[in-house]
Amino acid sequence: xxxxxxxxxxxxxxxxxxxxxxxxxxxxxxxxxxxxxxxxxxxxxxxxxxxxxxxxxxxxxxxxxxxxxxxxxxxxxxxxxxxxxxxxxxxxxxxxxxxxxxxxxxxxxxxxxxxxxxxxxxxxxxxxxxxxxxxxxxxxxxxxxxxxxxxxxxxxxxxxxxxxxxxxxxxxxxxxxxxxxxxxxxxxxxxxxxxxxxxxxxxxxxxxxxxxxxxxxxxxxxxxxxxxxxxxxxxxxxxxxxxxxxxxxxxxxxxxxxxxxxxxxxxxxxxxx
Amino acid sequence: xxxxxxxxxxxxxxxxxxxxxxxxxxxxxxxxxxxxxxxxxxxxxxxxxxxxxxxxxxxxxxxxxxxxxxxxxxxxxxxxxxxxxxxxxxxxxxxxxxxxxxxxxxxxxxxxxxxxxxxxxxxxxxxxxxxxxxxxxxxxxxxxxxxxxxxxxxxxxxxxxxxxxxxxxxxxxxxxxxxxxxxxxxxxxxxxxxxxxxxxxxxxxxxxxxxxxxxxxxxxxxxxxxxxxxxxxxxxxxxxxxxxxxxxxxx
Numbered sequence: 001x002x003x004x005x006x007x008x009x010x011x012x013x014x015x016x017x018x019x020x021x022x023x024x025x026x027x028x029x030x031x032x033x034x035x036x037x038x039x040x041x042x043x044x045x046x047x048x049x050x051x052x053x054x055x056x057x058x059x060x061x062x063x064x065x066x067x068x069x070x071x072x073x074x075x076x077x078x079x080x081x082x083x084x085x086x087x088x089x090x091x092x093x094x095x096x097x098x099x100x101x102x103x104x105x106x107x108x109x110x111x112x113x114x115x116x117x118x119x120x121x122x123x124x125x126x127x128x129x130x131x132x133x134x135x136x137x138x139x140x141x142x143x144x145x146x147x148x149x150x151x152x153x154x155x156x157x158x159x160x161x162x163x164x165x166x167x168x169x170x171x172x173x174x175x176x177x178x179x180x181x182x183x184x185x186x187x188x189x190x191x192x193x194x195x196x197x198x199x200x201x202x203x204x205x206x207x208x209x210x211x212x213x214x215x216x217x218x219x220x221x222x223x224x225x226x227x228x229x230x231x232x233x234x235x236x237x238x239x240x241x242x243x244x245x246x247x248x249x250x251x252x253x254x255x256x257x258x259x260x261x262x263x264x265x266x267x268x269x270x271x272x273x
Numbered sequence: 274x275x276x277x278x279x280x281x282x283x284x285x286x287x288x289x290x291x292x293x294x295x296x297x298x299x300x301x302x303x304x305x306x307x308x309x310x311x312x313x314x315x316x317x318x319x320x321x322x323x324x325x326x327x328x329x330x331x332x333x334x335x336x337x338x339x340x341x342x343x344x345x346x347x348x349x350x351x352x353x354x355x356x357x358x359x360x361x362x363x364x365x366x367x368x369x370x371x372x373x374x375x376x377x378x379x380x381x382x383x384x385x386x387x388x389x390x391x392x393x394x395x396x397x398x399x400x401x402x403x404x405x406x407x408x409x410x411x412x413x414x415x416x417x418x419x420x421x422x423x424x425x426x427x428x429x430x431x432x433x434x435x436x437x438x439x440x441x442x443x444x445x446x447x448x449x450x451x452x453x454x455x456x457x458x459x460x461x462x463x464x465x466x467x468x469x470x471x472x473x474x475x476x477x478x479x480x481x482x483x484x485x486x487x488x489x490x491x492x493x494x495x496x497x498x499x500x501x502x503x504x505x506x507x508x509x510x511x512x513x514x515x516x517x518x519x520x521x522x523x524x
Binding site: 010012014015017018019021022025026029030092096097098099100101102103104105106107108260263264265266268269 | 287289294319320323326327328329330344348351352355356358360361362363364365366367368371374375376378379380381405421
């Protein structure tokens with residue numbers, strides 16, 4: 001048998017592609033999964049869009065700030081589903097008892113993380129792009145008209161979502177599926193503080209300090225500045241990015257520590273409760 | 274001149290909270306050998322194998338595979354090893370071909386489609402390639418898992434109950450295939466099995482574990498002779514039921 005062992009490669013885009021392909025196979029094999037990716041973003045956007053329409057009929061302020069709620073709900077979905085898309089791909093490996101296979105394969109943690117990031121973008125694109133098109137049809141609101149600002153909003157929201165997703169992934173490795181609920185609910189903890197639908201000034205003064213520690217707060221403030229005041233605030237985006245870099249770096253460290261702890265406690269093979 | 278061992282375990286200890294799963298065991302496996310790791314439930318086999326695969330960090334002691342310390346330098350050698358275990362599944366929604374394609378890419382196999390077709394032919398999987406893995410019988414799944422464990426033509430192969438769920442004919446065929454693979458590839462095989470006939474046929478060495486310790490280590494024939502038994506299963510029962518120590522003490 002004249003087969004040669006493959007070479008050792010420090011970072012392999014092919015291994016990243018293998019994980020992306022594995023999850024792509026799952027998504028494309030099941031139309032209910034594709035529908036599920038679109039269902040909640042669509043329901044949320046329509047609900048908030050009609051609320052906005054109703055409020056705008058009774059308020060001059062909201063009439064001028066058309067699209068704010070619709071934009072906010074789509075942005076919130078980018079944040080929430082950015083994290084969820086990351087975490088669900090990770091959970092799929094636990095549900096299918098495949099984590100042991102991956103951990104014993106040459107796949108490196110960084111490659112796994114990059115693959116999960118790509119999967120969260122793919123899942124989000126499937127769920128959100130049709131919703132943005134529906135927003136044009138129903139409410140005449142074109143999210144894409146935000147241009148460069150939109151790209152910066154999305155970048156910052158993704159970074160926060162991935163940072164949270166990484167910590168959740170580490171907790172799942174360390175504690176098994178007992179930590180599953182965190183994957184679904186952790187982002188809602190940030191919801192009131194990140195001021196999605198209202199300005200930071202609405203919060204009690206002592207709480208604003210915590211709100212400004214969270215990068216999405218800057219994004220939602222920036223979004224309101226753009227839609228209501230017609231001003232793009234690069235300062236807010238830079239501050240969000242700076243906090244995100246720290247947050248993401250810290251989450252990588254936490255993930256690697258939890259992975260090491262899982263190795264010490266022998267939980268990598270189990271994956272259950 | 275002696276070649277370095279494919280697997281070396283040196284005073285390995287693994288403690289989980291208050292439980293000592295593995296208690297200062299040492300052994301080394303020569304390249305190209307086939308060794309069985311035997312013991313009852315809770316003997317420490319799974320922890321030992323998991324330590325060899327780099328899934329578990331030892332409390333103390335060292336494990337090295339193909340010269341790389343595990344788990345610290347596992348990425349230097351993981352592409353040269355593989356395993357099959359009932360503790361893990363391969364994704365059930367994916368077809369057999371998709372699964373093997375993903376693992377072929379993960380293990381850096383140069384010609385993945387070619388390798389899949391060769392394995393499918395050898396393991397009689399050709400007609401199953403387009404079927405979802407979850408729809409297969411347990412015996413077919415075992416063959417797919419085996420194909421996954423051979424996708425990278427590993428130099429070190431760790432097998433946990435490789436013929437479980439297979440009918441006697443298929444199990445026998447798989448054993449013959451594994452024998453041929455090991456000979457042709459010069460692969461080192463570490464096997465955990467409760468099928469003593471399988472162990473006698475495939476392995477040239479047996480390591481017996483009990484309560485985290487190695488209680489005996491020899492060839493199947495010598496173990497059978499030393500315990501005055503006619504089969505390895507009887508030796509296993511002697512050791513598991515505590516008659517082994519008394520017998521050895523009497524001798």
